[in-house]
Amino acid sequence: MKVKNICCIGAGYVGGPTMAVIAQKCPEINVTVVDINEDRIAAWNNEDVEKIPVYEPGLPAVVKEARGKNLFFSTNVDAAIDAAELIFISVNTPTKTYGIGKGMAADLKWIELCARQIARVSRTDKIIVEKSTLPVRTAAALREILDNTGNGVKYQILSNPEFLAEGTAIQDLLNPDRVLIGGDVQSTEGQEAISALSGIYEKWVPKSKILTTNVWSSELSKLTANAFLAQRVSSINAMSELCEVTGADVTEVAKAIGMDSRIGSKFLNSSVGFGGSCFQKDILNLVYIAQSFGLKEVAEYWEQVIIMNDYQKKRFAANIIQTLYNTVSGKKITILGWAFKKDTNDTRESAAIYVVDHLLNEEANITVYDPKVQSEQIFSDLDYLKSRSKEANRSNLKVVHDPYEACKNSHAIAVLTEWEEFKGYDWERIYQNMLKPAFVFDGRNLLDIQELIKIGFVPKGVGKPEFMESFAAKPAMVG
Ligand SMILES: NC(=O)c1ccc[n+]([C@@H]2O[C@H](COP(=O)([O-])OP(=O)(O)OC[C@H]3O[C@@H](n4cnc5c(N)ncnc54)[C@H](O)[C@@H]3O)[C@@H](O)[C@H]2O)c1
Numbered sequence: 001m002k003v004k005n006i007c008c009i010g011a012g013y014v015g016g017p018t019m020a021v022i023a024q025k026c027p028e029i030n031v032t033v034v035d036i037n038e039d040r041i042a043a044w045n046n047e048d049v050e051k052i053p054v055y056e057p058g059l060p061a062v063v064k065e066a067r068g069k070n071l072f073f074s075t076n077v078d079a080a081i082d083a084a085e086l087i088f089i090s091v092n093t094p095t096k097t098y099g100i101g102k103g104m105a106a107d108l109k110w111i112e113l114c115a116r117q118i119a120r121v122s123r124t125d126k127i128i129v130e131k132s133t134l135p136v137r138t139a140a141a142l143r144e145i146l147d148n149t150g151n152g153v154k155y156q157i158l159s160n161p162e163f164l165a166e167g168t169a170i171q172d173l174l175n176p177d178r179v180l181i182g183g184d185v186q187s188t189e190g191q192e193a194i195s196a197l198s199g200i201y202e203k204w205v206p207k208s209k210i211l212t213t214n215v216w217s218s219e220l221s222k223l224t225a226n227a228f229l230a231q232r233v234s235s236i237n238a239m240s241e242l243c244e245v246t247g248a249d250v251t252e253v254a255k256a257i258g259m260d261s262r263i264g265s266k267f268l269n270s271s272v273g274f275g276g277s278c279f280q281k282d283i284l285n286l287v288y289i290a291q292s293f294g295l296k297e298v299a300e301y302w303e304q305v306i307i308m309n310d311y312q313k314k315r316f317a318a319n320i321i322q323t324l325y326n327t328v329s330g331k332k333i334t335i336l337g338w339a340f341k342k343d344t345n346d347t348r349e350s351a352a353i354y355v356v357d358h359l360l361n362e363e364a365n366i367t368v369y370d371p372k373v374q375s376e377q378i379f380s381d382l383d384y385l386k387s388r389s390k391e392a393n394r395s396n397l398k399v400v401h402d403p404y405e406a407c408k409n410s411h412a413i414a415v416l417t418e419w420e421e422f423k424g425y426d427w428e429r430i431y432q433n434m435l436k437p438a439f440v441f442d443g444r445n446l447l448d449i450q451e452l453i454k455i456g457f458v459p460k461g462v463g464k465p466e467f468m469e470s471f472a473a474k475p476a477m478v479g
């Protein structure tokens with residue numbers, strides 16, 4: 001089948017960048033990204049490409065090249081479905097906040113709505129591509145909805161999970177480690193659908209990197225990949241606490257183990273805890289699936305990754321309180337970075353939200369600076385937790401657009417996102433304007449601790465020994 005028109009339902013962090021790259025690489029295909037969120041679509045259509053709703057390095061240039069030629073953003077979902085031979089479903093699949101599976105299972109409400117809309121509107125055969133991250137066997141539910149309309153339209157359902165990471169989305173899309181396509185490999189129609197989708201990626205991805213599996217393997221591989229990645233972060237974070245109490249340095253430990261080619265050096269940065277819209281949601285979903293099949297040990301094994309991550313965030317906040325003489329009440333604490341990682345304006349599940357919530361419970365006065373996150377977003381992240389009134393959040397937290405202003409007169413600074421610009425600040429100037437002792441809690445091990453000490457700061461990294469003690473000073477074995 002020759003694909004001439006693609007529709008993507010969902011103009012979010014995945015749908016937008018992914019379709020922009022497909023449109024750029026396949027100028028002969030019309031790509032229409034649709035969404036029910038009118039503001040979002042309007043932002044994607046903003047004449048100034050720097051004002052599109054997703055901040056992602058390199059994305060404005062790609063959008064500029066394709067938008068209006070073969071890349072379109074629209075709220076007319078029906079028209080785009082009708083015109084397309086291939087439809088990506090890239091809508092949100094957050095953790096359920098109600099009913100059975102609350103707090104664990106993926107909420108597939110939006111996926112089902114898409115399927116019903118496709119079933120209602122379609123008049124010609126279509127390939128439906130699961131781009132959203134979904135529980136294994138979701139394709140079976142989609143098939144049931146689509147095949148029960150009785151209008152004779154034939155559907156092929158493919159799973160094509162997305163592995164891009166925010167902040168590096170364009171590079172990840174242009175040069176993916178692999179593209180995974182799950183489909184009905186047994187039937188001719190299934191194979192045709194797989195090669196139609198593969199043909200799109202082959203425009204820029206080497207065929208050797210395009211992997212075909214059955215649908216269930218593809219769906220489950222996405223959850224597995226995220227579980228393995230998050231597990232590495234929780235594993236190194238577990239070691240960080242052991243480092244702090246023994247005098248080992250987690251960066252040195254990570255380097256030493258990472259040089260073992262079986263372990264590998266990536267994704268071993270100890271931190272204040274992982275955030276983002278995916279890791280927690282996908283692991284909870286995995287745990288829920290394992291539980292529903294009665295696999296208690298499997299579920300408990302993966303749940304520990306989340307438990308460790310929650311602990312790391314709490315531990316970080318508790319360390320600030322303890323270091324500030326067991327009280328932060330009325331003290332100004334400056335937060336550098338609110339996004340869940342650098343180079344994105346996304347704050348979903350950012351560790352900063354939970355650390356600050358904890359500090360606000362202790363009556364701290366918080367000032368936040370983030371180069372890309374809007375103040376309304378910061379307040380709405382805190383309001384969502386419902387820990388206190390909206391008014392209390394606004395009176396105890398200030399968002400400031402100048403980092404030096406943010407740090408002025410503060411008792412402590414906490415670095416919660418690894419934005420590059422933090423490294424280049426005039427830390428001498430920041431020190432002069434802070435209360436002494438000037439504490440810096442580096443939740444990303446981003447800053448040069450030795451430099452900070454030279455200036456006069458009292459810095460604390462994650463998994464960093466507080467002072468180098470002699471080998472003989474403490475007994476090596478405990479108890
Ligand atoms: N964010 C990431 O880095 C990332 C990476 C890989 C996979 N994923 C997965 O991709 C999916 C989408 O993630 P996202 O971060 O882009 O989410 P998002 O919330 O940024 O975007 C989803 C969009 O879908 C729209 N939508 C929901 N229901 C709709 C409907 N019925 N019709 C039209 N539009 C609808 C929403 O309005 C929203 O704009 C999720 O399943 C996620 O787990 C995300």
Ligand SMILES: O=c1ccn([C@@H]2O[C@H](COP(=O)(O)OP(=O)(O)O[C@H]3O[C@H](CO)[C@@H](O)[C@H](O)[C@H]3O)[C@@H](O)[C@H]2O)c(=O)[nH]1
Pocket residue numbers: 133162163164165166167226229233266267268269270271272273274275276277278279340341
């Ligand atoms: O060594 C590390 C690596 C990451 N993180 C943190 O882990 C979180 C997630 O980071 P990252 O994985 O880089 O970003 P995401 O955009 O969440 O991407 C993950 O989630 C996506 C959504 O499913 C997948 O597509 C990607 O492959 C997967 O990396 C962030 O808070 C990071 O700061 C660490 O603390 N230490």
